[in-house]
Amino acid sequence: MAGSNGLHSFGRRYAHITGWGKALPDRIVTNQELEQIVDTTDEWIRSRTGIQQRYIAVDPRENAVTLGTRAAMAALDVADFPVSKLDLIICATSSPAHIFPSTGSLIQDALGAARAGAFDLSAACSGFVYAISIANSMIVAGQAESVLIIGTEVLSRLLDWSDRNTCVLFGDGAGAVLMQASPVPGGVLSTVLGSDGSGGDLLAVPAGGSSIPATLETVASGQHFIKMDGKAVFRFATRVMVEATREALDKAGMGIGDVDLMIPHQANERIIRSSMKQLDLPDDKVFINLYNYGNTSTASIPIALCEAIEQGRLHPNDNLVMVGFGAGLTWAATTVKWAVPGAREVPRWRYSQRQATYSLARVRSRLLRYSRQVENSLTSEEGDALGDVLAQRIEGWRKTREE
Numbered sequence: 001m002a003g004s005n006g007l008h009s010f011g012r013r014y015a016h017i018t019g020w021g022k023a024l025p026d027r028i029v030t031n032q033e034l035e036q037i038v039d040t041t042d043e044w045i046r047s048r049t050g051i052q053q054r055y056i057a058v059d060p061r062e063n064a065v066t067l068g069t070r071a072a073m074a075a076l077d078v079a080d081f082p083v084s085k086l087d088l089i090i091c092a093t094s095s096p097a098h099i100f101p102s103t104g105s106l107i108q109d110a111l112g113a114a115r116a117g118a119f120d121l122s123a124a125c126s127g128f129v130y131a132i133s134i135a136n137s138m139i140v141a142g143q144a145e146s147v148l149i150i151g152t153e154v155l156s157r158l159l160d161w162s163d164r165n166t167c168v169l170f171g172d173g174a175g176a177v178l179m180q181a182s183p184v185p186g187g188v189l190s191t192v193l194g195s196d197g198s199g200g201d202l203l204a205v206p207a208g209g210s211s212i213p214a215t216l217e218t219v220a221s222g223q224h225f226i227k228m229d230g231k232a233v234f235r236f237a238t239r240v241m242v243e244a245t246r247e248a249l250d251k252a253g254m255g256i257g258d259v260d261l262m263i264p265h266q267a268n269e270r271i272i273r274s275s276m277k278q279l280d281l282p283d284d285k286v287f288i289n290l291y292n293y294g295n296t297s298t299a300s301i302p303i304a305l306c307e308a309i310e311q312g313r314l315h316p317n318d319n320l321v322m323v324g325f326g327a328g329l330t331w332a333a334t335t336v337k338w339a340v341p342g343a344r345e346v347p348r349w350r351y352s353q354r355q356a357t358y359s360l361a362r363v364r365s366r367l368l369r370y371s372r373q374v375e376n377s378l379t380s381e382e383g384d385a386l387g388d389v390l391a392q393r394i395e396g397w398r399k400t401r402e403e
């Protein structure tokens with residue numbers, strides 16, 4: 001933009017969260033129900049983790065794509081943002097619908113976000129904060145105006161429901177935020193990303209990838225289920241949550257006293273409380289909702305963010321810290337200056353308009369598939385053979401004309 005002195009003045013860009021949404025499967029599974037499945041008790045689960053219930057996708061039609069799409073639609077509704085203008089979709093997930101295509105691409109198709117790039121981000125439970133970091137960099141660098149970030153999980157399909165060490169801990173769900181470029185100072189202030197792959201074996205799904213491909217044996221021995229050394233992960237988590245939070249605050253030029261709200265990854269209440277103690281953060285500055293959801297991996301922070309907003313725990317100009325840890329091992333933290341007021345009133349017709357866009361997206365997807373099939377059949381061997389026959393006939397007809 002040319003300034004009054006004829007020089008170009010390039011204003012700084014900031015990445016703000018402008019929309020948020022969550023989606024959950026219908027079925028709630030309580031600790032008491034788990035008592036019927038494995039050798040556990042409600043008392044053990046509550047006292048060791050804080051979890052009381054979790055949502056589980058029992059409907060086989062529900063998966064990381066369907067939940068992620070619903071959460072994304074909710075976030076776009078809050079921001080009142082047209083899907084046609086989306087630049088990028090980052091889908092953080094530990095339970096993708098497939099190894100490929102990416103869950104992000106399938107969500108892009110379901111939304112009809114025709115202009116958007118899309119990919120999956122694999123950093124386990126730290127994935128959502130990793131995605132915020134990438135979205136922030138893209139927006140600040142001027143590479144994107146709007147980025148939709150989704151954390152979506154159906155971890156219940158990767159759980160061994162006879163292993164009490166893991167099956168009581170996790171839940172299904174999805175959360176999403178829309179991030180947009182703005183000249184208003186605030187939004188993402190700092191990010192910290194970390195990884196220590198030497199601890200990769202502490203929390204893993206051993207088989208099903210290229211290192212141990214799925215075979216009858218791997219399936220029979222349950223190697224495609226989540227395996228975890230709970231105690232080692234616990235020790236790692238309590239250390240990195242504190243370190244990453246301090247580092248992110250330091251990078252933003254803030255101290256612990258500046259924090260208005262911390263939203264930690266919702267894995268275990270004891271991990272969160274240990275971090276709060278070390279950081280000297282009181283109860284009213286930390287948001288915990290794992291009681292109702294269990295550990296939903298990449299979805300835990302955005303689901304908690306939605307609830308914190310619904311409960312009026314975030315106000316304009318608040319300093320928000322989000323911090324996660326997970327398999328990899330990975331960790332990540334971000335500080336955000338919250339700049340948007342609560343959810344805006346969006347006229348009903350705009351909501352209906354967006355629903356119509358999603359119906360059109362389904363038609364668009366079918367048409368694209370159909371046109372690809374037609375194209376394939378025309379260029380396939382049969383198509384070639386048909387082409388040969390036609391060419392011979394035309395040649396024959398030309399010869400008879402010449403004679």
Ligand code: COA
Binds near residue numbers: 041
């Ligand atoms: N019900 C009853 N007993 C259980 C149980 C369950 N659901 N799960 C494990 N146990 C038993 C174990 O078999 C073990 O028994 P043993 O001592 O006879 O071998 C005992 O409880 C383990 O107890 P303890 O070691 O004191 O548990 P803990 O305090 O370490 O808690 C975890 C276990 C898993 C809850 C805890 O270590 C944890 O949360 N770790 C981090 C996991 C995590 O967050 N993972 C996701 C990261 S994103």
